[in-house]
Amino acid sequence: ALGVPFYVITNSLPVILIGIAVCDAIHVFSQYYEEVAREPGIPAREATLRAMTGMWRPITLTTLTTAAGFLGLAAAAGLPPMQAYGVFAAIGIGAALLWTLLLLPALLSFVRPRPSSALRPRNSTRPDVFTRIMAGAGSHVAHRPGRVLAVGALLLGVSLAGVSRVEFNDQRINNFQSEEPLYQADQAINTVFDGTYYLDVAISTPGPEDLFLPENLRRIERLQHWMETEGGIVNTTSIVDYIKEMNLAMHEEHPEQYRIPDDSDLIAQYFLLYSASGEPTDFQEEVDYDYRLAHVRGQLKDDNFQRIGPIVTGLERYLDSEFNNDAIQGHATGAIHLTHSWLSPLGPNTAQGMALALLLVLLAAALFFRSAVLGLLATLPVAFAVLMVFAMMGFLGIWIGIGTSMFAAIAIGLGVDFAIHSLDRLRTLIREQGLDYADAVSELFPTTGRALLFNLLALACGFGVLMTSKVPPLQNFGLLVAVAVVTSFLISLTAMPALIGWLRPRALFADHPLTSRQPSTAHSGGFARTALLVSLLVLSAILAAIARADATIDADAIMAAVDAREEGETQRSQIRFELTDRRGKTRVQETVALRKYYGRDKRQVLFYLEPSNVRDTAFLTYDYADPARDDDQWLYLPALRKSRRISASDRGDYFLGTDLTYEDLKRQGKVTLEDWNFEYVST
Numbered sequence: 244a245l246g247v248p249f250y251v252i253t254n255s256l257p258v259i260l261i262g263i264a265v266c267d268a269i270h271v272f273s274q275y276y277e278e279v280a281r282e283p284g285i286p287a288r289e290a291t292l293r294a295m296t297g298m299w300r301p302i303t304l305t306t307l308t309t310a311a312g313f314l315g316l317a318a319a320a321g322l323p324p325m326q327a328y329g330v331f332a333a334i335g336i337g338a339a340l341l342w343t344l345l346l347l348p349a350l351l352s353f354v355r356p357r358p359s360s361a362l363r364p365r366n367s368t369r370p371d372v373f374t375r376i377m378a379g380a381g382s383h384v385a386h387r388p389g390r391v392l393a394v395g396a397l398l399l400g401v402s403l404a405g406v407s408r409v410e411f412n413d414q415r416i417n418n419f420q421s422e423e424p425l426y427q428a429d430q431a432i433n434t435v436f437d438g439t440y441y442l443d444v445a446i447s448t449p450g451p452e453d454l455f456l457p458e459n460l461r462r463i464e465r466l467q468h469w470m471e472t473e474g475g476i477v478n479t480t481s482i483v484d485y486i487k488e489m490n491l492a493m494h495e496e497h498p499e500q501y502r503i504p505d506d507s508d509l510i511a512q513y514f515l516l517y518s519a520s521g522e523p524t525d526f527q528e529e530v531d532y533d534y535r536l537a538h539v540r541g542q543l544k545d546d547n548f549q550r551i552g553p554i555v556t557g558l559e560r561y562l563d564s565e566f567n568n569d570a571i572q573g574h575a576t577g578a579i580h581l582t583h584s585w586l587s588p589l590g591p592n593t594a595q596g597m598a599l600a601l602l603l604v605l606l607a608a609a610l611f612f613r614s615a616v617l618g619l620l621a622t623l624p625v626a627f628a629v630l631m632v633f634a635m636m637g638f639l640g641i642w643i644g645i646g647t648s649m650f651a652a653i654a655i656g657l658g659v660d661f662a663i664h665s666l667d668r669l670r671t672l673i674r675e676q677g678l679d680y681a682d683a684v685s686e687l688f689p690t691t692g693r694a695l696l697f698n699l700l701a702l703a704c705g706f707g708v709l710m711t712s713k714v715p716p717l718q719n720f721g722l723l724v725a726v727a728v729v730t731s732f733l734i735s736l737t738a739m740p741a742l743i744g745w746l747r748p749r750a751l752f753a754d755h756p757l758t759s760r761q762p763s764t765a766h767s768g769g770f771a772r773t774a775l776l777v778s779l780l781v782l783s784a785i786l787a788a789i790a791r792a793d794a795t796i797d798a799d800a801i802m803a804a805v806d807a808r809e810e811g812e813t814q815r816s817q818i819r820f821e822l823t824d825r826r827g828k829t830r831v832q833e834t835v836a837l838r839k840y841y842g843r844d845k846r847q848v849l850f851y852l853e854p855s856n857v858r859d860t861a862f863l864t865y866d867y868a869d870p871a872r873d874d875d876q877w878l879y880l881p882a883l884r885k886s887r888r889i890s891a892s893d894r895g896d897y898f899l900g901t902d903l904t905y906e907d908l909k910r911q912g913k914v915t916l917e918d919w920n921f922e923y924v925s926t
Contacts, residue, residue: 247331250324256332259653262705263309264339266660266698267302271347273694274298279356291351299344300611301667305660306340308607308621312655315599322585322592328649329596332656373696374689380736381688385681388741395738399627405634411590413582413644414547418716437478438542442555443577444470444562446481446537448570451830452854454534455507459571460486464503466566466573467539474561475554476541482529489513493883509882511857516878519862519889532824539573546579548586548644555583585645593648600655601626608663612670614750620742621662624734628658631730632723641719650723657702657724658731661695665735669743673751680744680752692736699732798921806916814838818849820901832857843868 275294279285310333317329384391419426432439446463448454464483470476487501490513494500504510511534517525530537541558543551555575562573604625609618629651633643641647668691672683702724709721743751820832833853839846845866851857858881865875879886 247327250327253324253328253331256328256335258706259332259656260335260339262657262702263306263336263660264342265701266657267306267339267343268347269697269701270298270302270664270694271295271343271351273697275351275356276358277690279358283358285356287354287356288352290356291348294351295344295348301664302343303340304608304611304667305663306336307611308604308659308663309656310336311603311607312600312625312659313652315596315601315603318596318599322588325592325596325649329652332652336656373693377688377692377696378685381685381692384688384737384740385684385744388744391737391741392745395734395741399630402627402630402634405637406630408637409633410549410637410640410642411586411644412548412642413586414545414642415582416545417642418714420713420715433544438544440543440546440579441577442476442541442543442551442558442575442579444539444541444558444573445576446539447572447574448535451533451535452507452511453570454482454530454537455510456570457503457505457507457510460503460510462566462571463537463539466561469561469565470539470541470558474541474558475543477544478542479539480529480542481539482526482537485517485526485529486510486513489517493885493887506882508855508857509880511854512860512880512882515851515857515860516880516887519876519878527824531826532822532828533830540577543579546582548582551579551583552587555580589645589648590643593643593651597629597651597655600652601629604655604659608666612666612750614748616746616748617666617670617750620739620748621659621666623739623742624662624731625655625658627734627738628654628727628731632727635723635726639722641723647716647719647723650720650727653724654727654731657728660698661728661731661735662739664691664695665739669740670751680747684740684744687740688736695732695736699728702728798923799916801923802916802919802921810840812840822901830854 271294274297275290278290278293313329313332313336315329317326317333416426416429421427429439444466446454448459453459460483463481467479467481467483470479483503486503490504491497491501493513504513514526514534528538528540543554545551558575562575566573601622605618605622607618608621609615612618612621632651632654635641636643636647636650665687668687669683672678672686673680676683678686706721706724706728709717710725712718712721814837816836816838818834818836820834822830822832831853832851834849834851836847836849845868847864847866849862851860859879860881861879863877863879863886867874876889877886878889
C-alpha cells in the first residue's frame, strides 16, 4: 500500500513477528489457565479479566521496548532495506499487541474455561514436570547468587573472545552450499574465464556524438589499460575495443591498425558501416543512442568484500585524479560497486543501530519501571544475547554481511520478552506481595519462569528447524536466533535475579504498602466488550471512451491508393529518419534518395546529409527483377574514400541501424496491406 519494495532481508519479518506474537499469547494463556487451576468453575469473563489484569502491563512494556529497539535500528541504518525492516517490524509488533490486548481476550471470554492438564493447582501433590524443573532451578538461583554471577562472568569472557574474531565480509555465492551445481559452476567458470562479477564505469560527455572524438576515446583506452594492469581488474570491454577492431578490418588486418582512428568522422562512418550487417541493438550495452554516454565493463573472479574494497576505492581515486575533466567524466558503478556501497557503511551502521536499539530499550524500560537501575537490569539479558550472537558468529566463522547484520536486531526483538516479564514479576512479588528475595525468586521460576520456558521452547524449536535447511543463510539464521533466545532466557532467570539480590535496588526493596492486584468483577466488562471492527473499502474506476475519427473516411482505401500509384522511371525523394531508442533518446538523419529504372531492374542511391559526421556517406543498391539473383549493395565512406561491398549473406535484417528492413526501403513507401491495420487520424 505504501509502495515500499519487498527486500531480500525483509524475508525474515513474518517469522520474527509470529515469534513475538506467539510469546505474548503464551503469557496470556499461561496466566488464564493458572487462574482456572486456582479456582475451578470460574466464569470465562472473570478468568479472562484476571489474566489480562496480570499480563497487560508486561506485554505492553515488552511490545514498546521491542518496537523502540527496531525503530532505533531503522533510525541508525543508512540503507533503505534496513530502514524498512525496522519500521515495518515495529508496525507488525504494534499490530500483534492490539491482537493480544483486544481480540484475544474478547474471544476467550466466550469460551468455557477448562482446566489444563499441564497446569495443576499450586497445592497439588504432584506438579507437572515443567513446574518441578523450574522450581528446582529457582531454588538454586535464590540460594547461590554468587555462583550464578561467577558463571555469568566466565561466559562473558568467552563471548568477548568470540566477538574479537568476527569478520566483516560478504560474498553472494556463499548463500549456496558448496555441493550445489550453481556454486560449482561459479567456481569452474571463474577459474577458466575472466570472471562473472562486474565492476563498471559509466562514461558521460557534455554533448551528442562527443564519443566520436578521438581524444575522448583514447582517455577511455588509458582507463582500461590502468584497470587491467594496476586496478586489479581481470579484463575490460568498451566501445573502444569495437572501434579498434573495425579499423583493423578496414585496413586488411595490419596489426598496427588496431588503434583508434584520428578522424572523428571516420569513427562515425564505421558505426554506420557496421549497422549494414549488424542489429540496431548490438551496441546498446556499450554506448547510448546519441553517442554521449558509454559503458566500460570490468570483470572480476569473485565479489568477496575484503578483496573488492581496495579495487573499488582505487578505481574511484583514479577516476577523480586522472580521468575526469570538462570533456569527459567517469563514475564507478555495476554490481561490484553496488555491493561495496552497501557493505561499506554496514559496519558502522550495525554498531550504531545496535547501540541505539539498546539505548531505546533501556529508556523505555527505565520509564515504565520508573527506575534507571531496573532499566539497566532489563537491558542486561538483551545485551548479553546480542553479544552471544556475535560471539557465535566469530567462533563459527559466520561473516557479518548484508543478511546476517539483522541477526542481532532479531535477538533484541525476541530477547526482551524474557527480561521484562521476569523483572515485572519480581517487582510484583517483592514490592506488592511483600516476599523476601529468596522467596520471590523461588516463586518466579514455577510461574512466570514456566511460561517463559514454553516461550523458549516454541522459539528455539521453531527457529532451530531452519538449521536443517539446505540454504546456508537459513541455517545460520536458525542457529543464531536459537542461541539468542536461549541466552536471553538463561540470563533473565539467572544472572539478572542474582544481580538483583546482590545490588538490592531501592526500586524493588524499598518499603511499600502491600497492594493487591486481584481484580474486582465490577470492572470485568472492559475486555469482554472488545469487538473487531472490519470495514471494506470499494474502489471504482470510470473508463472514458475515446472518440473515433470520422468513420466516413476509409483508411484502408487511402493506403490502397498509395500502394497502387505509378512509380515513374526516375524519382528523387528526401527521407528523414527519426530514430528513438528504448530510453526515449532520439537521433535524426537527413538523406536524399535517387532512383532510376533500367528496364525491369532498379538502381537506387541514398546520400546522407546530416549529421555532419556521416555527410556524403552513400548507400548504392542494384535491385534486380530476377528473384533468383541477389541484390548488389555498396557503402561509400568519404573519410576513407573507400567503398565497401555488402553481400546479401553478410547484411543484417535492418537497414543501417533503423527498424526498417531492406525490403521496406526497396518498396519506397509501399507496404503489404494485409500485414497492417490502418486508422484515419486527421486531415
